[in-house]
Amino acid sequence: MNLRRLFTKEKQERRILRQIERTGDRLQPEYHRPTPECPHPERWRMFDSMTAEAEVLEFLRTVVTTIKPELVVETGTFSGISTLWIAEGLKANGRGRVITCEFDREVYENAKARIQASGLAEWIELRNESSLDMKVEGTIDLFFSDSDMPIREREIRRFLPQINPYGLILMHDASSHLKIVREAALKLEQDGLISAVLLPTPRGLVVAQKREGRK
Numbered sequence: 085m086n087l088r089r090l091f092t093k094e095k096q097e098r099r100i101l102r103q104i105e106r107t108g109d110r111l112q113p114e115y116h117r118p119t120p121e122c123p124h125p126e127r128w129r130m131f132d133s134m135t136a137e138a139e140v141l142e143f144l145r146t147v148v149t150t151i152k153p154e155l156v157v158e159t160g161t162f163s164g165i166s167t168l169w170i171a172e173g174l175k176a177n178g179r180g181r182v183i184t185c186e187f188d189r190e191v192y193e194n195a196k197a198r199i200q201a202s203g204l205a206e207w208i209e210l211r212n213e214s215s216l217d218m219k220v221e222g223t224i225d226l227f228f229s230d231s232d233m234p235i236r237e238r239e240i241r242r243f244l245p246q247i248n249p250y251g252l253i254l255m256h257d258a259s260s261h262l263k264i265v266r267e268a269a270l271k272l273e274q275d276g277l278i279s280a281v282l283l284p285t286p287r288g289l290v291v292a293q294k295r296e297g298r299k
């Protein structure tokens with residue numbers, strides 16, 4: 085990532101965090117632009133443009149209660165809202181844990197405070213490191229890729245050997261407008277590594293499964 089891009093992105097994340105500090109978590113209609121696959125984004129709701137759509141958060145919780153993962157890995161914590169929805173699912177299951185990483189120190193500290201105040205901290209391991217450096221022990225039953233868009237393909241390739249072939253891979257921001265994550269998922273599919281379904285949400289969500297080892 086070049087410095088200009090890094091600077092612009094950090095500014096955007098910190099600006100949104102300051103806004104959350106001022107207003108609290110407020111649901112509003114989704115305002116990402118319509119796409120052919122999702123022509124009415126305003127029918128969805130969102131807290132802010134970084135946090136996954138409210139319906140995707142609900143989906144995350146339901147996926148966790150449906151497949152009952154022992155280990156969830158999330159890349160890109162931001163303010164910790166998606167992590168908390170995953171943790172809600174783990175709590176309902178009564179087992180499992182989520183490891184989530186956020187590489188920006190200031191953003192990480194903010195998420196840490198939210199998680200500590202949530203009553204769900206026992207289900208969460210929050211790390212201040214990059215997904216491309218993070219080491220995780222064991223088999224990953226649910227992998228939620230939600231960090232910087234250009235590195236998603238590298239993330240999936242990096243963690244794929246550890247992903248349970250009976251588990252799930254979710255890649256957020258895979259709309260045809262945002263493009264890069266969608267193309268990464270289709271490339272991984274073409275390379276025979278995953279099977280992917282493209283869910284038509286405003287920002288797009290790939291639901292995928294590893295091909296190797298699947299019976």
Ligand SMILES: C[S@@+](CC[C@H](N)C(=O)[O-])C[C@H]1O[C@@H](n2cnc3c(N)ncnc32)[C@H](O)[C@@H]1O
Nearest residue numbers: 135136160162165166186187214215230231232
């Ligand atoms: C889209 S936001 C995550 C939103 C969050 N998952 C949610 O829905 O509530 C992306 C976050 O990933 C972080 N990030 C970007 N690249 C990263 C990397 N390589 N490792 C860890 N975090 C990263 C950014 O600082 C940002 O806070």
